[in-house]
Amino acid sequence: MAFPSQEHQPFAHLGVPNAAFYRAILRAFARAKERFIVHLRPEDVAAELRRDNDDALAQALDKLREWGNLRADADTGRVTSVEDFHRKRYLFQLTHAGQAAEQAIAFYEDAIGKRGALQSVALGDIAEQLQSLAVLARDADPDPGRVHLLLLSLSDRFSSLADNAQAFMASLRRAIDFSDGDVAGFIAYKERLIDYINRFIADLANSGARIATLLEELERFDHDRLLRLAAGREAADAVPDQEEAAEAYVKAEEAAFASWSNRWRGLRDWFVSTGADRPSQARLLRQAAITAIKQLIDTVGLLNERRSGRSDRSADFRALARWFAEAPDEAAAHRLWRAAFGLTPARHLTVTAATLEEWREAEAGAAWREAPPIRISPQLRRTGSYERRGRPNKVTDRSQARMLLVEQAERETSETAAARAALRTSGPVLLSELDKLDPRAFGLFLGLLGDALAARRPGETEVKTMSADGSMEIRLTLVPDGGEVEIHTEDGVLTGPEHVIEITDLTAAP
Numbered sequence: 414m415a416f417p418s419q420e421h422q423p424f425a426h427l428g429v430p431n432a433a434f435y436r437a438i439l440r441a442f443a444r445a446k447e448r449f450i451v452h453l454r455p456e457d458v459a460a461e462l463r464r465d466n467d468d469a470l471a472q473a474l475d476k477l478r479e480w481g482n483l484r485a486d487a488d489t490g491r492v493t494s495v496e497d498f499h500r501k502r503y504l505f506q507l508t509h510a511g512q513a514a515e516q517a518i519a520f521y522e523d524a525i526g527k528r529g530a531l532q533s534v535a536l537g538d539i540a541e542q543l544q545s546l547a548v549l550a551r552d553a554d555p556d557p558g559r560v561h562l563l564l565l566s567l568s569d570r571f572s573s574l575a576d577n578a579q580a581f582m583a584s585l586r587r588a589i590d591f592s593d594g595d596v597a598g599f600i601a602y603k604e605r606l607i608d609y610i611n612r613f614i615a616d617l618a619n620s621g622a623r624i625a626t627l628l629e630e631l632e633r634f635d636h637d638r639l640l641r642l643a644a645g646r647e648a649a650d651a652v653p654d655q656e657e658a659a660e661a662y663v664k665a666e667e668a669a670f671a672s673w674s675n676r677w678r679g680l681r682d683w684f685v686s687t688g689a690d691r692p693s694q695a696r697l698l699r700q701a702a703i704t705a706i707k708q709l710i711d712t713v714g715l716l717n718e719r720r721s722g723r724s725d726r727s728a729d730f731r732a733l734a735r736w737f738a739e740a741p742d743e744a745a746a747h748r749l750w751r752a753a754f755g756l757t758p759a760r761h762l763t764v765t766a767a768t769l770e771e772w773r774e775a776e777a778g779a780a781w782r783e784a785p786p787i788r789i790s791p792q793l794r795r796t797g798s799y800e801r802r803g804r805p806n807k808v809t810d811r812s813q814a815r816m817l818l819v820e821q822a823e824r825e826t827s828e829t830a831a832a833r834a835a836l837r838t839s840g841p842v843l844l845s846e847l848d849k850l851d852p853r854a855f856g857l858f859l860g861l862l863g864d865a866l867a868a869r870r871p872g873e874t875e876v877k878t879m880s881a882d883g884s885m886e887i888r889l890t891l892v893p894d895g896g897e898v899e900i901h902t903e904d905g906v907l908t909g910p911e912h913v914i915e916i917t918d919l920t921a922a923p
Contacts, residue, residue, distance in 0.1 A: 422480045423514035431473070436518075437462055438473055439482060442507050443515045452504040454488060474505055482511035535574040536620035542567040543627040550634035557642040564643045568676055575683065578698055607709055610702050617702075621695045624684045640677060644669035832857045833885060837918045841888070844912050845898040855902045861916065865889040879919070888915040 426435035441461040445453055455474060459466035477483045488502035507515070546563050549555040631639075648666035683694040733753060740746040771785035832854035850858060861880055865887045869876035874891040895911025 423482050423508075423510045424518075425480045426477065426482065427518075434469075434473055435477060438470075438477065439507075439511065439515055442483070442505070442511075443519075446507060446512070452486070452506050454502075454504060458505070474503075477511075478505070481508055482514065484508045535570050535577075536616055536624070538570045539567060539574070540620050540623050540627065542570070543624060543631065546636075546639060547627055547630050547634070550631055550636065550639060555639065555642065557646055560639050561643040561646045564639065564673065567680075571676075571680055571683070575679075575694075607706055610706055614699055614702050617695055617699055621684055621693075621699075625693075628681055628685055636677065637674070640670055640673040641666075643673055828853050829857070833918045833920070836861070836885070836916050838914065838916050841890075841913045841915045843892070843895075843898070844900065844909070844914055847900055847914075849901050852903055855900075855904065855907075859907075861885060861887045862889075884918070884920050886917040886919055889913075 426432060426439070429435070438458060441458055442453060445451075445457075445461070453461075455470060456466045458474070459470055462470075464470070474483065474485075478485050483505045484507075485503040485505055488504045542563050546560070546567070549560055549563070644666050647669040648662050686693040686696060733749075736749060737746055740749060768785065768787055775784050832851070835848075835850065835854045836858055864880060865876050865878050866889070868878040869889070874893075875889070877886070877888045879886050890913040892911040892913060897908055898911045900907040
């Protein structure tokens, strides 16, 4: 028998002391419904929860029935006698209100805890489904069932991709802002995260272009025809008897077609840009991902500075304030003030020519007490200002010095170009085959060699890198058992293991 219905309070179990126990029971019923099991006996619930079928479980089931989450029907399937019939045995199942509450709670928990992911696999699936739709669109009479199933699968994958991308970017922003507070974990996984985002950006660029092309191809083959087929099948499910409900069928078909058209528009807006002022969502996501990589790198740099103990001006002033507070007396505070700021009376704003000449003759390492004194004008000492009498100094002509600097810069530029030309190889060569290098070419060669060796990781035998100014490229490969080689220069002999080297001047014309 069924208990009389009461006002539904399906969320009442969330605010009681045994809320976790009630949630476990309702999750057991939800899992059973996923297995197409509608009714559960108390012993079935106990087995699902891996606990005893005791009075506490019976009372919890009765409370959930009172709140409207469960429905209890008399269990007459195992009655073998009159005594069994009168004994209270019930079958429990979720009510409509209880099932709706479970779905709402599950959706809330999933939305709150969802971190999302950038799904490269979903991009490939969407492209494959669009390719299959394009094949069907070329047929004069495509199969409605196949069209409908492809559109359903396409809609599901696209919705998952969009939702997960949004959740991922939101969780990434929380990670960058340290709202989670796990700084050590952030430092540990940032390299894998950046590599993961880089791979998704590459997949998005490749698959996104393919998806945009397929969307435009489908629209040329009248994609509305495919959407109409899917809408007709959904309308047939909504209104099975078309002859008696023709008007209802037409309304259901138009509603389904409008829904599919809206989904198609969302798919197109996601992958196809309609102009410079309206970029696609895929392009915006790619830009956001690139910006996130830069922010991750900046954040890691900031964390490394904090962990290395680097100080800033505000920290210095706080430390100085603490020292002032800890000063034992005013005399110590005054000494600290003079040491920190050096604001002692100083009126010598200018010096005389004789003083400058004496300073030039003084030794660089002379102590202050042994250095020539500073001669200050009596007027400056008395009045605090000094005004020189007589004609002003002549303006110095520096044109000749500028010409010398220009000539020196041109000479260095030509020497550097000659050094690059001397180092440039026509292909891979051995270090031992290099000609004798002049000092400038040898200095440039040492810089390139140092950049290449610094870029080579432990265990690697080959490296390719560029100079700091980006003008030259060097490829260095270790020769196994190549022995030692010598490179003779005017400054000496450079020795080291044999390598195959290739140097390319990126500024030279091809």
